[in-house]
Amino acid sequence: MVLYLLVHMLLAVALLGAVTHQALGVLAPVRRPAGVFFTRFRAVNGTGYVNAIVVLYLLTASLGLIIYPNYRLGARVVMEQLHMYARVGSFELKEHLIALGLGILPAYWWAWQPAQKDHAMTRRFLTVILGGIVWYAFLTGHVLNNTQGIT
Amino acid sequence: MRWMRALPVFSIAFPLLYLPAMYFNLPVFTYVPKTHEFHAFLFQPAGKLGPGMFYYGWLVTAGIAAAAIALAAAYAPEKAIQRIPASLVWIAPLAVIAALLDILSDWFTR
Numbered sequence: 001m002v003l004y005l006l007v008h009m010l011l012a013v014a015l016l017g018a019v020t021h022q023a024l025g026v027l028a029p030v031r032r033p034a035g036v037f038f039t040r041f042r043a044v045n046g047t048g049y050v051n052a053i054v055v056l057y058l059l060t061a062s063l064g065l066i067i068y069p070n071y072r073l074g075a076r077v078v079m080e081q082l083h084m085y086a087r088v089g090s091f092e093l094k095e096h097l098i099a100l101g102l103g104i105l106p107a108y109w110w111a112w113q114p115a116q117k118d119h120a121m122t123r124r125f126l127t128v129i130l131g132g133i134v135w136y137a138f139l140t141g142h143v144l145n146n147t148q149g150i151t
Numbered sequence: 152m153r154w155m156r157a158l159p160v161f162s163i164a165f166p167l168l169y170l171p172a173m174y175f176n177l178p179v180f181t182y183v184p185k186t187h188e189f190h191a192f193l194f195q196p197a198g199k200l201g202p203g204m205f206y207y208g209w210l211v212t213a214g215i216a217a218a219a220i221a222l223a224a225a226y227a228p229e230k231a232i233q234r235i236p237a238s239l240v241w242i243a244p245l246a247v248i249a250a251l252l253d254i255l256s257d258w259f260t261r
Contacts, residue, residue: 062163072202073201085259088258089259096173097251102210104240106161106221108162110159111159113155119205121238122241126241129244
């Protein structure tokens with residue numbers, strides 16, 4: 001299970017990087033290339049990230065689903081006994097957000113297809129929502145694992 | 152392509168179906184992690200069996216229902232599908248997130 005958790009985290013890091021690049025690219029697109037780090041960070045072709053983000057999201061979520069029973073039987077019980085209700089609630093929110101992310105993936109992929117050029121706002125919102133979900137899930141998982149090892 | 156227009160419909164339907172599946176606890180199956188058992192629909196294990204996990208069941212409930220709606224959309228007249236605003240694909244999940252925050256607020260105020 002430790003190996004699963006480790007791979008889950010590594011995939012999450014890759015996903016976080018990809019979706020952050022893409023989200024910043026659609027939120028603040030770069031008009032002229034520049035040498036500053038932040039500008040270069042945003043100056044990516046978002047289309048090239050779409051399939052990778054979908055695959056990384058599915059893999060990361062799948063591993064999370066495999067690990068989840070360990071959290072339910074171990075870490076969550078301990079946190080409830082210690083009255084860490086806000087942390088339990090944070091994880092509850094995480095699981096629901098991940099589910100919503102799985103639900104919006106088809107539309108996210110659809111919105112990034114060349115045929116959907118007219119749907120720029122939809123593409124922007126879906127990318128930012130997905131990015132927000134990934135960031136929240138990553139930070140919550142990290143904090144909770146520090147609180148009480150999931151394995 | 153028919154299946155392409157089904158994708159946004161799935162994404163609109165999924166969050167709107169996931170919310171009642173979770174809120175009213177309507178899983179297609181329940182997993183009992185302590186005994187590694189699956190039970191159809193809602194199953195409340197006895198105390199010594201540990202907690203039941205409904206999350207997987209909610210995902211499948213919403214997934215099957217959203218897939219059925221998306222399939223219907225794939226075969227619906229194109230004009231009818233074009234009437235659905237594309238913005239619903241992000242409005243629906245945002246609305247569900249707001250509802251989830253309200254539902255889960257109890258955890259943060261105990």
